[in-house]
Amino acid sequence: MASYRELLRTPGVGRIIAAQLTARFPNGMTSLAILLHIEHVTGSYGAAGLVLAATSIGQAIAGPVTSRWMGIWGMRRVLSLTLAVCALSIAVLALVEMAVPAYMVLGLVAGLSTPPVQSAVRTIYPKLVTSRQLTPLFSLDASLQEIIWILAPVVITLVATQAGTVPALLLIVVILIGGGAWFILSPEVGRVRIPRSRRSFGKVLTKPAVLLGTVIGLLLIGACAAVEAGVVASFGHGGLEAGFVLALFSVGSLAGGLAFGHIPMGPWAMARRIGIVTLGIALTAGSLYLTVEPNPWLLGGTLIVAGIGIAPALAVLFAMTSASVKFSDTAEAYGWIGTGQLIGAATGSAVAGFLIDGVGSVGAYWAAAAFAAVGLIVAVVFVRGFPDLRGRDASPIPDTEPVPVIT
Numbered sequence: 001m002a003s004y005r006e007l008l009r010t011p012g013v014g015r016i017i018a019a020q021l022t023a024r025f026p027n028g029m030t031s032l033a034i035l036l037h038i039e040h041v042t043g044s045y046g047a048a049g050l051v052l053a054a055t056s057i058g059q060a061i062a063g064p065v066t067s068r069w070m071g072i073w074g075m076r077r078v079l080s081l082t083l084a085v086c087a088l089s090i091a092v093l094a095l096v097e098m099a100v101p102a103y104m105v106l107g108l109v110a111g112l113s114t115p116p117v118q119s120a121v122r123t124i125y126p127k128l129v130t131s132r133q134l135t136p137l138f139s140l141d142a143s144l145q146e147i148i149w150i151l152a153p154v155v156i157t158l159v160a161t162q163a164g165t166v167p168a169l170l171l172i173v174v175i176l177i178g179g180g181a182w183f184i185l186s187p188e189v190g191r192v193r194i195p196r197s198r199r200s201f202g203k204v205l206t207k208p209a210v211l212l213g214t215v216i217g218l219l220l221i222g223a224c225a226a227v228e229a230g231v232v233a234s235f236g237h238g239g240l241e242a243g244f245v246l247a248l249f250s251v252g253s254l255a256g257g258l259a260f261g262h263i264p265m266g267p268w269a270m271a272r273r274i275g276i277v278t279l280g281i282a283l284t285a286g287s288l289y290l291t292v293e294p295n296p297w298l299l300g301g302t303l304i305v306a307g308i309g310i311a312p313a314l315a316v317l318f319a320m321t322s323a324s325v326k327f328s329d330t331a332e333a334y335g336w337i338g339t340g341q342l343i344g345a346a347t348g349s350a351v352a353g354f355l356i357d358g359v360g361s362v363g364a365y366w367a368a369a370a371f372a373a374v375g376l377i378v379a380v381v382f383v384r385g386f387p388d389l390r391g392r393d394a395s396p397i398p399d400t401e402p403v404p405v406i407t
Helices: 002-009 013-028 030-042 045-073 075-095 100-112 117-128 131-144 146-162 165-184 187-191 208-235 240-260 269-287 296-308 310-324 327-359 361-381
Strands: none
Touching (some): 013 131, 013 146, 030 165, 075 165, 075 187, 117 327, 131 146, 131 240, 146 165, 208 240, 208 296, 208 361, 240 269, 240 310
16 A cells, blocks of 8 residues: 555645546446436336437547547647536436437437546546556556446435436536536646647557457456346345445455556456456356355355456556557547447446346356456457566657758
8 A cells, every 4th residue: 555655645646536536426327317317207218228328329439539639629628628518418408308319319419528537537647657656556546436336326326216317417417517627627637738649540449459458348347237237137226235236346346456556567467357357257157056046245255356356457458558559649549448348338238138138137147257258368369469567667658750850
């Protein structure tokens, strides 16, 4: 923990971490709030699913696009514009009753305008700390984001059930504006300027580390989404056990990230960490055959094991991306990785849903284990595509320009 204390004493680091976590807190609330609100208004989970799908598609498209815009127009301009449009879209969705296609359009706009805070902050990090501190900072970031996934769903569910879905969506708007403004006005956001990229849009995916990060992020988050679906199916939407088990899953990730964040990252680091995730999820699936009814303590214990590898794996993903691209391409690279994770979440949930209907909740856990196992295979087969960051600076490659020389 000494390395984390030293990190948080670095000027600006604690402030920017707190600001970006607050600004991203609605990410853990919006999907659930939209689902509950549209179902409440229309009486149809099918309609709610369509609106949610439109929102997710918008977020997937926006990731690399708005992230790249930050290098053209500046971080503060892009973040401010997307924040205003997103907040307005969610407010209208909450306050105005309309037909399902209109809700879908608003959901799409809200998704397209999701502020690219994650890409921005991970582009800022290398400018805040020394090269020795960057890898632990990525680990700390990956760990602390679990707070969002532990608390946000609980908060929004309580507000939606006790006060109503309209107040729940308006709460998201308030946090979105407050947290977003805090992040945008942070001095670090104003000091860091992303150079305009000289590469064509999407060319950054030709970098092996970025492509591997996008694919593995898709598979890892797909596994997590399938686990979440399996837990809900095991205990029901209203069961306190489901929240307890998912909280343990996130606590395992938080603990793993903090415990292993200081370990140097070699080419095999990703395979080892995803191997832990795969083992834990396989144990979770196997444990269902040991009891007649799902046991929350048994499932929670095995999911703690699985969770231990998640934040450390994400930390490798962030660090290898940073170390493999020019500074002008980092925001777009993180945008693509975010899009991969969104696709993984949607795919994992969909596959798990079909298997739950067919064979029960155990099918979701085996689907999650399969996602993680494929990620492990990719990490092993393409191990040469992972940079060796042991004793190496994980900062982005500097942007250089030709210098005229008089001869």
